[in-house]
Amino acid sequence: MKVVIVGSTHAGIAAVKQVLANYPEADITVYERQKQISYLACATYLHIEGTVRSLADTFYAEPDDFVKQGVKMAVQHDVISIDAQAHTLVVQNLLTKQKTTDSYDKLIMATGSITAIPAIVGIENTKVRLCKTFDQARDLCAAAADFQRVAIIGGGYIGVELAEGYVRTGHDVTLIQKPTRLLNGYLEPALSQTVEALLTGHGVHVLTNTRATRFANSADGALTITTTRGELTVDMAAVSAGMLPQTDLLTGQVKMAKNGAILTDDYMHSSNPDILAAGDNAVIHYNPTQTAAYSPLASHAVRQGALAGINVFERRVRTLGTQSSTGILIFGHTIACVGMTTAAAKAARFNVGSVRYQGSYRPDFMPEAYQVTIELIYNRNNRRILGAQLLSKHDISQSANTISTLIQNRATIDQLALVDMLFSPNFSQPFNYLNLAGQMAVAQENGYQRS
Numbered sequence: 001m002k003v004v005i006v007g008s009t010h011a012g013i014a015a016v017k018q019v020l021a022n023y024p025e026a027d028i029t030v031y032e033r034q035k036q037i038s039y040l041a042c043a044t045y046l047h048i049e050g051t052v053r054s055l056a057d058t059f060y061a062e063p064d065d066f067v068k069q070g071v072k073m074a075v076q077h078d079v080i081s082i083d084a085q086a087h088t089l090v091v092q093n094l095l096t097k098q099k100t101t102d103s104y105d106k107l108i109m110a111t112g113s114i115t116a117i118p119a120i121v122g123i124e125n126t127k128v129r130l131c132k133t134f135d136q137a138r139d140l141c142a143a144a145a146d147f148q149r150v151a152i153i154g155g156g157y158i159g160v161e162l163a164e165g166y167v168r169t170g171h172d173v174t175l176i177q178k179p180t181r182l183l184n185g186y187l188e189p190a191l192s193q194t195v196e197a198l199l200t201g202h203g204v205h206v207l208t209n210t211r212a213t214r215f216a217n218s219a220d221g222a223l224t225i226t227t228t229r230g231e232l233t234v235d236m237a238a239v240s241a242g243m244l245p246q247t248d249l250l251t252g253q254v255k256m257a258k259n260g261a262i263l264t265d266d267y268m269h270s271s272n273p274d275i276l277a278a279g280d281n282a283v284i285h286y287n288p289t290q291t292a293a294y295s296p297l298a299s300h301a302v303r304q305g306a307l308a309g310i311n312v313f314e315r316r317v318r319t320l321g322t323q324s325s326t327g328i329l330i331f332g333h334t335i336a337c338v339g340m341t342t343a344a345a346k347a348a349r350f351n352v353g354s355v356r357y358q359g360s361y362r363p364d365f366m367p368e369a370y371q372v373t374i375e376l377i378y379n380r381n382n383r384r385i386l387g388a389q390l391l392s393k394h395d396i397s398q399s400a401n402t403i404s405t406l407i408q409n410r411a412t413i414d415q416l417a418l419v420d421m422l423f424s425p426n427f428s429q430p431f432n433y434l435n436l437a438g439q440m441a442v443a444q445e446n447g448y449q450r451s
């Protein structure tokens, strides 16, 4: 049986590993248009700021790893059309330009996403750069050496990380965000303000509620950006305004969400029985709402890719769904988000309750007993946790994962308030800060639910 995998970044690599492990007899071909596989885009800002010395260090797999296991790894090959009915695809070798036709029994689509290009006049200017692929990241990082004034378009987590990377290396950075606050899809307003204060405190010029409307070369060879709040002149701009699923090859051939992401069942099978999809090109199953959603993350891509590989010939393992957990480290502060914000929960018509906890993560008699801020969001009707955001100089990332697991298992604020957590002054208060946030929510709901 022949399996073809299109795309070999996180979803594609996770898929090929599982096909090899679960179906050793399968004949596997991987098509990837880039030369390298497995680039971790999150390393881009880490390289700009100097934490990661070389972008090349961030690859965790090479084509040869799979060639040795019998996989046909066709890198620098672009799949240019797919005929789902005939089970065939046309592929172009990007070096020779030669086109060939291949066939499959099962097709795993791991074609990921592309950066959304906002409709701004002059966006094609060569001083305006993207930051998704390895080549784009390499150019963006190289440009850091030549250019002093940098504008970043988009104040989501990628834009915020890039702002830190450039400002830490002495650049003059302006972060332009169309919505009224940074990380608006991830954080409650008060935490957004904390992030903005962290950035401005380190010299980033933050322009929220501002839309870039035009890029143009300035007389001195720099780049002029016209915005809804005036003009600024920079040497280059980096655009990070969201991701779009890359699914054109299957338009009209499988069912898709409104944004073009491929709809799958719990086993990563698309509406076509011989096509599976995983990663940024597919929807996820979002547990807080129990619906399909689009949430392009590497953490999703590896899990969905693994499932596509495991389930390619038969439905063996169902997805657990996701809480869309994310975490960033900004100027020594960990910010971790899981599940829904209050605004998202209200939009989904939950009866939303929320509390804000603040306290030292361990007893104040201990050194560096950093403050932890937690925003906890829950459903007042059934007391289930819907989301949480944590911010601290202490590394609270694993605590966000704990909340993620609790949401996954439909835990309530009562369970969060009392769930067993270790205590030692090294690590925690006698009641962990997660327990204490749960207890605040319980108090707000006039006490514990009887059990």
Ligand SMILES: Cc1cc2nc3c(=O)[nH]c(=O)nc-3n(C[C@H](O)[C@H](O)[C@H](O)COP(=O)(O)OP(=O)(O)OC[C@H]3O[C@@H](n4cnc5c(N)ncnc54)[C@H](O)[C@@H]3O)c2cc1C
Binding pocket: 006, 007, 008, 009, 010, 011, 012, 031, 032, 033, 034, 040, 041, 042, 043, 044, 077, 078, 079, 080, 110, 111, 112, 113, 114, 131, 132, 158, 246, 249, 278, 279, 280, 281, 296, 297, 298, 299, 300, 301
């Ligand atoms: C700057 C940045 C920072 C990020 N940081 C994080 C983070 O910290 N944590 C996190 O979880 N996520 C992060 N992400 C998101 C993460 O990178 C993506 O979710 C992840 O790359 C998705 O993996 P994927 O394999 O589904 O798709 P992609 O990474 O988009 O890979 C798809 C692959 O398919 C190939 N391909 C597409 N079409 C074809 C075709 N027709 N023929 C041949 N090959 C094709 C592409 O060349 C590509 O290699 C970040 C993204 C960016 C841009």
